[in-house]
Amino acid sequence: MDEEARQVIVDAEHLKLLRWGYFVSAGFTAFFSLFGLAYVGMGALMSSLPFKKGDAPPEAFILMFIVVGILITVIGLAIAAAKLRVAKALRERNSRTLCYVVAVITMLGMPYGTALGILTMLVLSRPSVAKMFGAGPPATVAYPSEPAQEI
Numbered sequence: 001m002d003e004e005a006r007q008v009i010v011d012a013e014h015l016k017l018l019r020w021g022y023f024v025s026a027g028f029t030a031f032f033s034l035f036g037l038a039y040v041g042m043g044a045l046m047s048s049l050p051f052k053k054g055d056a057p058p059e060a061f062i063l064m065f066i067v068v069g070i071l072i073t074v075i076g077l078a079i080a081a082a083k084l085r086v087a088k089a090l091r092e093r094n095s096r097t098l099c100y101v102v103a104v105i106t107m108l109g110m111p112y113g114t115a116l117g118i119l120t121m122l123v124l125s126r127p128s129v130a131k132m133f134g135a136g137p138p139a140t141v142a143y144p145s146e147p148a149q150e151i
Contacts, residue, residue, distance in 0.1 A: 007128050014123045015132075021116045024108060026083035033076020039069025062101040079105060081104040099124055 043065030046057055086102045089095035099120060107117030123129055 004128075008132075011123070011126065011129050011132060014094075015090050015093075015129070018116070018123060019087045021085045021119075022087040022102075022106075023089065025113060025116055026080045026087065027108070028084060028110070028112075029076055030080035033073050033080065035077065036069040036072030036074075039065050039072065045068065079094055093133050096124060096130070 016136055043062050043132075045061045046065065061105075082098075082102050083106065086099050103117040103120035103124075105117075106113045106120070108114075122135075
């Protein structure tokens with residue numbers, strides 16, 4: 001087996017492992033983003049409890065709980081969906097830029113996400129993997145040899 005064929009097998013296996021890593025990471029991200037619903041529940045509970053006159057928490061405080069809970073849930077689920085999309089892109093060998101962007105976002109989840117993001121960048125930066133994704137050499141732009149004339 002020559003070196004190029006061996007490298008193709010190694011790259012395919014690394015991409016497969018990264019894909020499984022993104023599936024696991026997406027599952028954890030989706031699960032932990034649902035904890036934002038606890039904030040929504042606390043806000044809803046505070047708004048529905050009977051308080052004595054003057055003892056009720058301010059409406060802005062209750063609204064803050066609800067808004068923060070919704071934001072945590074929506075952002076977490078969006079990141080989980082992006083990780084699932086990256087897993088699909090790694091299988092289909094497309095959207096290399098999306099994989100890089102989500103890898104950077106994934107690095108914020110320490111320590112597992114940091115390792116996954118760094119390994120993703122290391123694997124995707126190989127020229128042999130770039131070829132698998134269809135990325136060729138950078139495009140060149142041809143400029144005219146004469147400067148533009150004023151009208």
